[in-house]
Amino acid sequence: MLIHADADAFFASVEQRDHPHLRGVPMVVGPQVVACASYEARALGVHAGMPLRHALRRWPELRVAEFRGEVYEAVSAELMTMFRDVTPLVEPGSMEEAFLDVTALDGGGQDDAAAHEAGRIAAHLRERARRELGLPVSAGVARAKLFAKLASRRAKPDGLVVVDAATEARVRPRLPVADLWGVGPATTAKLHEAAIVHVADLAGWTVEGLVERRVAKAMAKNLLAIRDGVDDATIKLPGPRKSISSTRSLGRATRQRSMVEKALQDNVLRALDRLGEDPREPTRLDVHLRFDDQYAVIQQGHLDEPTRDPTTLVGAALAALERTAYEEDGRGVAMVGVSFALPSPPQD
Known part of the structure; x- marks a missing residue:
């Protein structure tokens, strides 16, 4: 269960x-x-x-x-x-x-x-x-x-x-396909066009038939598994993280250099701290900005080689921040963040 x-x-x-x-x-x-x-x-x-x-x-x-x-x-x-x-x-x-x-x-x-x-x-x-x-x-x-x-x-x-x-046996056929986990509006519309409104309406359908109705093959298989009561019950344990990040809301949007740079430096140090005992070194750095109109910018930082050196990472982040030209932008910065890409862990 x-x-x-x-x-x-x-x-x-x-x-x-x-x-x-x-x-x-x-x-x-x-x-x-x-x-x-x-x-x-x-x-x-x-x-x-x-x-x-x-x-x-x-x-x-x-x-x-x-x-x-x-x-x-x-x-x-x-x-x-x-x-x-x-x-x-x-x-x-x-x-x-x-x-x-x-x-x-x-x-x-x-x-x-x-x-x-x-x-x-x-x-x-x-x-x-x-x-x-x-x-x-x-x-x-x-x-x-x-x-x-x-x-x-x-x-x-x-x-x-x-x-x-x-309860499951009674409810399953009555489930609207629009309520199924992972079924979005586009897929719902395609299913409704095929007169598939509830799970019970999938009776008689095959994967191939659903694909002909422009339903993605993986989704078609999932829908028929739900129909047949053999849908996913497998826990997928998280693998090693591929990246690590830190973001900070500035509360009130601003273009003030000292405030934005301080928030970015804090994020770099916080992201490093979150690496903890993970021995991997970041291979790439991205700076994230969100403006007060919700427009988002991602600017890649330059790293000559993988490193965990705080001074190097802060310097690369600040250089990337400068390239966003946020001070010349008419909008205020509402959120500042940084993310580090991590290499795959060594195989045993």
């Missing part, structure tokens, strides 16, 4: 945890665009990606918290550690969600008893997240990823849904 655990309104929940005056009121995490809205704000109609000035004009009662990337990353690390305390079989989906395979803990069966035991494990995990991290975590329990994800979505906010075998 699998658990899909997902911290609700992650950025907003962290801010409400840390700032009591934000609890129970409509609030968002900014600064220029809504990065996350609390459930109180969502009830009004606020959503992520909305320009903050538009949201405040429509809902002047909204409270705004500054985006604190470092804090969210630290809390994410604590959350993932908590997940791995339950089982080493953890597949992160983002910084606040993951699939956990608890088959070895629930008796290993696929029957109702296994689902019940997995639900008990998920309930304990949710209680611990609330007690130790101060975060609401919704969880879905099912035998495969699709239903675990759908169950956690149904559980929000701050709930738990367990899908047993009988």
Whole structure:
């Protein structure tokens, strides 16, 4: 059995945890665009990606918290550690969600008893997240990823849904294809053109037939696996990271050289610190800027050879920053970041 655990309104929940005056009121995490809205704000109609000035004009009662990337990353690390305390079989989906395979803990069966035991494990995990991290975590329990994800979505906010075998068998044919994980608007339109609206409508279809309808072959195989109830239940453990990065929101957009350069230098040192005991040396450096209109720029830095030397990396980052000509740009810089490309780890 699998658990899909997902911290609700992650950025907003962290801010409400840390700032009591934000609890129970409509609030968002900014600064220029809504990065996350609390459930109180969502009830009004606020959503992520909305320009903050538009949201405040429509809902002047909204409270705004500054985006604190470092804090969210630290809390994410604590959350993932908590997940791995339950089982080493953890597949992160983002910084606040993951699939956990608890088959070895629930008796290993696929029957109702296994689902019940997995639900008990998920309930304990949710209680611990609330007690130790101060975060609401919704969880879905099912035998495969699709239903675990759908169950956690149904559980929000701050709930738990367990899908047993009988429920899965009853619900699976009725699922709208538009709600399936990974099926986007373009694929949905192609399926609807073929009169495939629900999973049950896939009866009789073959991979070849779907491909003829311009559905990608991998997606066609996935759809038929979902139809047949043999969809993905495999946890994919993360491999060695291919890159490492650090970003910082400036709070108020600026073109002030000292502020932008200081933020970039801090990011270089923070990214190096995140390498920890990983012996690999960065082979490439990219500087990331986001302006106050959300336009993003990536400028590659020059490294003569792989290095972990802070002075060399800061120098390369600052030179790349200079090439963006941000000071001459009429827009203000809202976010500064850096990323290092890492070589593949040596083979044993």
